[in-house]
Amino acid sequence: MMKSKKIALINPPLLKDASFHPLFPPLGLTYIAAVLERDDHEIAVIDCPIQNFDHEKLKDELTSFRPDIVGISAMTTNIISALKVAKDVKDIFPETAIVLGGPHASFMDEEILEQNPWVDIIVRGEGESTMLEIARYLPEWGKLADVKGITIRKNGKIFKTPQRPYIDNLDTLPRPAYHYLPMSKYKIYGRTHLPIMSSRGCPYQCTFCVASQMFGAKFRARSPKSIVDEIEWLIREYGAEAVSFHDDTLTLDNERMMKICEEIKRRKVKIPWGCQTRVDRVSKKLLSMMREAGCHEVSFGVESGSQKIINAIGKGITHEQSEKAVKWSKSEGLFVALSAILGYPGENKETLQQTIDFIRRLEPDDAWLCIATPYPGTILRALIEDMGWKISNDWNKYDTSHVVFENPELPAEEILNARKKFYDSFYTPAYMIKQAIKGYLTGNFYSKVMARIALNHILWRITAMF
Numbered sequence: 001m002m003k004s005k006k007i008a009l010i011n012p013p014l015l016k017d018a019s020f021h022p023l024f025p026p027l028g029l030t031y032i033a034a035v036l037e038r039d040d041h042e043i044a045v046i047d048c049p050i051q052n053f054d055h056e057k058l059k060d061e062l063t064s065f066r067p068d069i070v071g072i073s074a075m076t077t078n079i080i081s082a083l084k085v086a087k088d089v090k091d092i093f094p095e096t097a098i099v100l101g102g103p104h105a106s107f108m109d110e111e112i113l114e115q116n117p118w119v120d121i122i123v124r125g126e127g128e129s130t131m132l133e134i135a136r137y138l139p140e141w142g143k144l145a146d147v148k149g150i151t152i153r154k155n156g157k158i159f160k161t162p163q164r165p166y167i168d169n170l171d172t173l174p175r176p177a178y179h180y181l182p183m184s185k186y187k188i189y190g191r192t193h194l195p196i197m198s199s200r201g202c203p204y205q206c207t208f209c210v211a212s213q214m215f216g217a218k219f220r221a222r223s224p225k226s227i228v229d230e231i232e233w234l235i236r237e238y239g240a241e242a243v244s245f246h247d248d249t250l251t252l253d254n255e256r257m258m259k260i261c262e263e264i265k266r267r268k269v270k271i272p273w274g275c276q277t278r279v280d281r282v283s284k285k286l287l288s289m290m291r292e293a294g295c296h297e298v299s300f301g302v303e304s305g306s307q308k309i310i311n312a313i314g315k316g317i318t319h320e321q322s323e324k325a326v327k328w329s330k331s332e333g334l335f336v337a338l339s340a341i342l343g344y345p346g347e348n349k350e351t352l353q354q355t356i357d358f359i360r361r362l363e364p365d366d367a368w369l370c371i372a373t374p375y376p377g378t379i380l381r382a383l384i385e386d387m388g389w390k391i392s393n394d395w396n397k398y399d400t401s402h403v404v405f406e407n408p409e410l411p412a413e414e415i416l417n418a419r420k421k422f423y424d425s426f427y428t429p430a431y432m433i434k435q436a437i438k439g440y441l442t443g444n445f446y447s448k449v450m451a452r453i454a455l456n457h458i459l460w461r462i463t464a465m466f
Contacts, residue, residue, distance in 0.1 A: 005135050006042045008067040009033055012074075012081035013048040013055055015396060024195045025050075025186055027246060028102065028127060029073055030176035031197075035128045037177060041135055045180035055081075059088050069097045069135060071127075074105035074112075076375050076398040083116055090118035097138055101127045103210050104395075107377030109151035110158050122151040125214055126200075128173065130164055166216045170200060171226045175233060183238050189452050191445070193242040194234050198227045198260070202248045204278075207314050207379035208341060208372060211248045219252050224263040231269055242296075242445050245275040252277070254286050261293035272296040272445035274335070279325035280317050291332040297446040298329050299337040305358030306351035309344050314379070319358065326362045335438075335446035337366040343407055343415045344372040345383060352410065356422050365435065366450055367426060369419045370400035427453075 009029040026047055033043045044065050048058055062070070070089050074082040082105075086098045101123035105112060109122040121144070123130045130149045137143040144152055149164030167173065186194065199221040202211040234240035251257045274297030287298070302322040304310050310317060322338075329336045340355050359367050374381035374391060375398060384391050384405050391405040398404060401419075403412035432451050439448035 002039070002136055004040050004042060005068040005138070006044075006066060007036055007069045007071065007135060008044045008046060008062060008065055009071045010045075010058070010073065010085060011047045011049065012072060012078045012085050013053055013058060014078075015081055023186070023188060023193070024244065024246075025176070025178060025181050025183065026073060027176055027195055027197055029071070030178055030181070031173060032071065032127050032131050033177035033180055034174040035132050036135060038174065039132060039135065043177070043180060045177065047181055050185050051182060055084055055088060058085065059092065062089060063092060066093070067096055069099060069138060071099045071101060071123075071131060074100040074102040076104040076395050079104045079108075079395045083112075083119070086116065087118045095139075097121065097134070099123060099131070099134060101131075103214055104376055106214060107210065107375075109160070113151060113153060113158050120152065124149050124151060124160075125164060125216075126166055129167065166201065166218070166220065168220060170197075170220055170222045175230055178238060188242075188449055191241045191449075192239050193244060194238060194240045195244050195246045196227065196230055196234065197246050198222050198250065199247045199252070203252075204249075204316065205314055205379070207312070207383065208344075208375075209248075210375060210377040213377050215248075219249075221253060221256055224256070224259045227260055228263045228267060228269060231264070231271065231273075232267070235269075235271060240271065243271055243273040245273065247275065247277075249281060250275040250277045251281045251286060251290075254281070254283065257286060258289055261289040264293040270294065274298065274446060276300070278317065279321045282325050282328065284328040284331070287328050287332050287334065291334060295334060296444050297335040297337065299339065300325055300329075301339045302358070302362070303339075303341050304344070304351065305340075305354030305356070306347075309341075309346060309351055309355075312346050313341065313344060322358075323362065326364065333442055333444070335365045335444050335450070336362075337368065337446075338362060338364040339368040339370055341370055341372050342419060343403060343410060343412075344380075345387070345389075345407065346409075347372075347407060347415075348409045349414065352415065352418055356418060359422070365438075365447065367422075368400075369422060371403055371415060371419070372405075373398050373400050374405055 009032060011026045011029060029045055033045050037043050046061060072082045072085055089096055090098060097120050098118060099121045100119055105122050106124040109124060112119055112122060133147045145154060148162050151160045200215040201219045203217050203219060205212060231243055271294055273294050276299035279300045303313055303315050326336055338359060340359055374384050389406050403415055435447045436451040438444055439451055
């Protein structure tokens with residue numbers, strides 16, 4: 001009979017200079033926890049940022065729990081903190097198995113194992129089935145070579161097992177194990193706003209993104225019934241007041257999206273929700289159905305005001321498609337958020353200004369100007385390396401607000417100044433008033449939130465002057 005293990009799943013502490021702060025419970029860790037608890041393992045999920053745990057407090061918590069296995073979420077922005085957690089645990093419990101997973105670990109697996117002897121196992125890609133097998137086999141380390149989707153040390157060398165097939169039927173996954181977390185802390189300006197995942201996989205190959213490598217190019221979707229069941233569960237069990245779909249492209253399958261909307265309306269579920277999708281995967285009819293089903297916010301990646309840059313990114317969209325999607329969304333009263341990329345290879349002063357002008361012309365409710373960031377595993381990173389451009393490995397700066405590679409045509413200072421100038425002229429008192437009016441006249445959840453965010457930005461700018 002398999003022995004039950006004590007397994008700690010950790011979202012690492014934020015470093016002092018971190019620019020990212022959590023809004024949502026960690027979906028990946030809570031899905032893994034839900035799968036592991038079905039095998040009767042004793043689980044602890046520790047979300048250090050939301051629980052205000054630094055590394056010392058985390059060590060105290062783990063010393064009390066005494067885990068057999070520690071799984072650590074390792075994204076690029078938190079990898080330095082994740083590796084410190086790994087070393088701290090190994091120093092205290094030398095026999096504890098240290099497992100890293102997530103996008104950064106998946107694509108930097110060999111380097112991590114070569115440079116960090118206190119890390120034992122890297123999980124590549126989806127983690128649920130892989131972690132389940134690891135927990136079943138340990139402490140028989142010799143059996144790990146049979147576990148698909150991991151990178152380990154074997155006979156003194158780095159050994160990669162074959163890629164694990166993706167979970168084909170996502171309806172077989174249990175609901176996220178949120179009961180291990182302090183769910184009352186996950187609020188946005190006092191409102192409980194929770195995530196949901198309705199699909200995985202992306203057939204597109206955008207050069208700045210690793211979604212298709214992490215979760216496959218095949219679009220795998222949950223059934224409308226399963227999705228709406230979970231929304232009702234989030235409302236009933238955790239008092240959700242808004243829901244955010246964390247799919248890469250929620251409306252990839254328009255027919256499925258319409259069925260989700262129909263199911264929400266049929267059950268009379270009343271909750272605002274938001275999503276991100278592509279401008280070429282919506283129609284006026286679909287957006288109207290989404291609004292009727294409670295959609296308050298839609299986010300589009302329009303990427304650039306230069307079609308040349310859009311083509312280089314491999315996005316496969318046009319300015320006309322972006323203009324139509326934004327127009328249709330606004331006509332339905334949706335909160336429209338747009339994202340664009342600044343400083344992509346080939347960018348110059350002219351294309352940079354074209355992007356800023358394009359965003360202004362579209363008049364979104366919110367805009368994210370993301371600096372091109374060559375995350376490990378992306379085509380963008382390989383492109384920059386092939387060109388021989390200088391690239392930083394200061395992972396703390398991989399947050400899309402820092403310039404981390406040289407662009408001979410466009411100095412970093414110009415990118416940063418253009419970005420700051422845009423934000424300072426976007427989040428104004430007039431913007432705050434506009435969003436407040438929209439929020440309270442129409443009841444739009446996201447407009448109310450953005451009015452508060454804009455106010456904080458304005459106050460920050462005022463205090464920064466003194």
